[in-house]
Amino acid sequence: MTLLHLENVQKRYDQIQVLHDIGLQLATGEFLVLIGGSGSGKTTILRAAAGLERVTGGRIGLRGDIVDDPRASLFVPPAQRRLGMVFQDYALWPHLSCLDNVAAALPPRTPNRLKRAQEMLERMQIGALAQRRPQHLSGGQQQRVGIARALVAQPDLLLLDEPFSSLDPHIRDQLRNDIRGLARETGTASLLVSHDPTDVWRLADRVAVLEAGRITQLATPEILFTRPATPHVARFSGAQGGFPAVPAAENGASGIRLGGIFLPARPDHPGAPELTAYFRPEDIISRPAGPGLPAALAHCVFEAGAWLAYWRVAGLTALICSREAQKPGSDARLTIPEDKIFLYPHDKGSDRYVA
Known part of the structure; x- marks a missing residue:
């Protein structure tokens, strides 16, 4: 009723x-x-x-x-x-x-x-x-x-x-x-x-x-x-974002280019020439080597049982934060599952990055 x-x-x-x-x-x-x-x-x-x-x-x-x-x-x-x-x-x-x-x-x-x-x-x-x-x-x-x-x-x-x-x-x-x-x-x-x-x-x-x-x-x-509907909802639910991205395809897979590197993703906004990407620190996977975004450790802090690592990625002006079970090394490759990347058309009237 x-x-x-x-x-x-x-x-x-x-x-x-x-x-x-x-x-x-x-x-x-x-x-x-x-x-x-x-x-x-x-x-x-x-x-x-x-x-x-x-x-x-x-x-x-x-x-x-x-x-x-x-x-x-x-x-x-x-x-x-x-x-x-x-x-x-x-x-x-x-x-x-x-x-x-x-x-x-x-x-x-x-x-x-x-x-x-x-x-x-x-x-x-x-x-x-x-x-x-x-x-x-x-x-x-x-x-x-x-x-x-x-x-x-x-x-x-x-x-x-x-x-x-x-x-x-x-x-x-x-x-x-x-x-x-x-x-x-x-x-x-x-x-x-x-x-x-x-x-x-x-x-x-x-x-x-x-x-x-x-x-x-x-x-x-x-x-x-x-499935946050807007960047505001993504941020409210714990995502970092506003990272500039563009739609791309590679080897038959859809995705985006982030910092010039291809990442598989699900672009839900066909025709948008420019996107902003959001993802949560706990969804980022860091490895010493392999595919993904080449990243250099800027700094890390211990918080509530885990390490928050802040990474510099070429082509991005803002740092990417990942949540790590152990203190990471100085360099890594960062990957994000495609269903954990949230994409929105870029709003030219808004900031490019909001942590």
């Missing part, structure tokens, strides 16, 4: 178009992550779904009912959309206890109101902090209160605006597990805005990538990783 539906949604601030014909559906119980750079429009989509922004074109449906349609002069305010929302800055009432902050999300005459609030705090593992005020809590504890408040009214849709960005890494992991577990347990659909790749891999059923107010890829995390 479709819970949230955005149809050709547009948003304009004066003369600036922020969203361009956004089409998006969120199913009951689904966890969808919106990613993109600063100014890409991801937070605007979240705020429009919540009713905190009114769209200037298209329409938004919620549970089968239209909640925002400027052409029909129809707008349902946030309080009537029955959503839960978790903010980046916690947004707790400083003069209320944790218990009262959570209870505030329930109507005053709700039966067992304080009991339900306490139970939700217990589920978020902070029941012992019920009588404390937010200023006496850590950032992770405050965010747990915010999540408890968002979920206590049992919404079928949870909106999360970069809720982990200001937290320590180990706290982020704990909260990711808590939110994903509660969402699965309750069947709550979730729409999360993030710029952190870890949120995609740990949380998402599907991912929508925003670039300059447009969705450029909507896919599962697996498809996003194995």
Whole structure:
């Protein structure tokens, strides 16, 4: 069942178009992550779904009912959309206890109101902090209160605006597990805005990538990783790139010339005279000799159980980074499996290399 539906949604601030014909559906119980750079429009989509922004074109449906349609002069305010929302800055009432902050999300005459609030705090593992005020809590504890408040009214849709960005890494992991577990347990659909790749891999059923107010890829995390649709998605999923390449063929095999050397590849852009190549450090194979790109070691660093080697390749102005199990020698030949090379038409308005 479709819970949230955005149809050709547009948003304009004066003369600036922020969203361009956004089409998006969120199913009951689904966890969808919106990613993109600063100014890409991801937070605007979240705020429009919540009713905190009114769209200037298209329409938004919620549970089968239209909640925002400027052409029909129809707008349902946030309080009537029955959503839960978790903010980046916690947004707790400083003069209320944790218990009262959570209870505030329930109507005053709700039966067992304080009991339900306490139970939700217990589920978020902070029941012992019920009588404390937010200023006496850590950032992770405050965010747990915010999540408890968002979920206590049992919404079928949870909106999360970069809720982990200001937290320590180990706290982020704990909260990711808590939110994903509660969402699965309750069947709550979730729409999360993030710029952190870890949120995609740990949380998402599907991912929508925003670039300059447009969705450029909507896919599962697996498809996003194995078939990134744009250079931005390739970089987001860990690829280095922007290396200049040209389509080529050799001995009946299709490929590219990179630094003047032929590499088998799958050019998916027939007719493009100039391409940019992207690939991940862990996919590069270095050997002392043999076919591939002749490379000289510039430097290497030890990181998280492996060596990151940076290679100079003739004809390329930027270094190529490979991930090595052992510290490499001074020279090597670099090869990349053809299905691990991502190629895109060269955009003359963009940088040639972005690591």
